[in-house]
Amino acid sequence: MDLGYQGKVAGITGAASSKGIGFAIARQMLQEGASVFLCDLKQEAVDAAVKELSAYGTVRGYAADVSGGQAVAAMFDRAMADFGKIDVFVSNAGIYPQCALMDMTAAQWDTVMGVNLRSVFLCAQNAYRCMKGRGGVLINAASYAAVLASAGSGAYAASKSAVYSLTKTLAAELAPYNIRVNGFIPGVIATGMTQGVIEAKEDSLVSQIALRRLGEPDDVARAVAFLASDAAGYITGTFVEISGGKLCVQNPDYAYQNRGNSNG
Numbered sequence: 001m002d003l004g005y006q007g008k009v010a011g012i013t014g015a016a017s018s019k020g021i022g023f024a025i026a027r028q029m030l031q032e033g034a035s036v037f038l039c040d041l042k043q044e045a046v047d048a049a050v051k052e053l054s055a056y057g058t059v060r061g062y063a064a065d066v067s068g069g070q071a072v073a074a075m076f077d078r079a080m081a082d083f084g085k086i087d088v089f090v091s092n093a094g095i096y097p098q099c100a101l102m103d104m105t106a107a108q109w110d111t112v113m114g115v116n117l118r119s120v121f122l123c124a125q126n127a128y129r130c131m132k133g134r135g136g137v138l139i140n141a142a143s144y145a146a147v148l149a150s151a152g153s154g155a156y157a158a159s160k161s162a163v164y165s166l167t168k169t170l171a172a173e174l175a176p177y178n179i180r181v182n183g184f185i186p187g188v189i190a191t192g193m194t195q196g197v198i199e200a201k202e203d204s205l206v207s208q209i210a211l212r213r214l215g216e217p218d219d220v221a222r223a224v225a226f227l228a229s230d231a232a233g234y235i236t237g238t239f240v241e242i243s244g245g246k247l248c249v250q251n252p253d254y255a256y257q258n259r260g261n262s263n264g
């Protein structure tokens with residue numbers, strides 16, 4: 001299927017880590033024919049990602065902390081100066097601190113909310129000013145934690161639940177401007193963010209997944225590329241879960257333990 005990315009301009013936040021979901025989305029959209037701009041915290045990492053991704057097409061990178069209003073506005077201004085328009089914007093940057101709520105300081109809480117939630121609001125406002133009149137697509141990273149929270153990462157789960165809600169409101173408020181807004185819910189994807197958790201309990205994580213494997217960043221990137229494309233033109237205000245069927249039932253193990261025993 002031609003997803004129609006030729007001539008389009010797509011922006012992705014938190015896309016400098018070559019093992020991360022944002023980088024995979026940037027590469028996928030470049031391969032589909034889009035021009036891409038990306039941001040991340042450190043200029044050095046941004047430059048390295050741009051160098052690697054240049055093999056796939058036209059790409060620019062800007063260092064920006066997505067939780068800051070001025071930095072986000074400057075990133076959009078630079079993208080408009082470089083490309084003249086923005087068709088797709090993916091709010092992907094996020095942090096996943098492991099900390100029980102009773103041990104967390106208010107400053108740590110604010111940091112999680114700033115990077116995971118405030119950024120989505122700031123990017124949506126800036127994307128709107130660039131897209132209104134032409135239309136466009138916003139995609140926001142939520143998490144399985146928005147569906148089912150876990151002890152030890154309560155602030156993260158709260159921020160992602162709020163992204164879930166925010167995405168739905170944005171979809172309604174931006175629909176008159178022909179701007180679609182959707183999100184994605186990764187399950188457990190093998191990236192820098194999840195490396196520690198996977199090392200600590202990979203077997204237990206995989207046992208919760210119907211397809212019995214961890215996800216790869218490209219699994220997410222392909223789904224996001226579809227969601228942001230014209231092929232998904234009637235989809236707004238919703239989320240695609242890319243989790244291999246994580247806890248799609250309480251006991252995904254059952255099907256494996258009873259394989260071959262069914263009389264059906």
Ligand SMILES: NC(=O)c1ccc[n+]([C@@H]2O[C@H](COP(=O)([O-])OP(=O)(O)OC[C@H]3O[C@@H](n4cnc5c(N)ncnc54)[C@H](O)[C@@H]3O)[C@@H](O)[C@H]2O)c1
Pocket residue numbers: 013014015016017019020021022039040041064065066067092093094095096115141142143144145185186187188189190191192193194
């Ligand atoms: N990996 C998973 O299993 C998983 C599961 C659920 C949700 N997610 C979500 O998917 C998104 C991508 O996750 P990932 O696994 O690729 O993570 P990652 O840690 O590999 O990449 C996140 C990127 O965001 C950047 N970043 C962090 N703070 C930033 C800031 N203030 N400004 C700009 N950039 C910043 C980091 O430098 C990094 O490059 C995140 O929103 C995450 O919460 C991931």
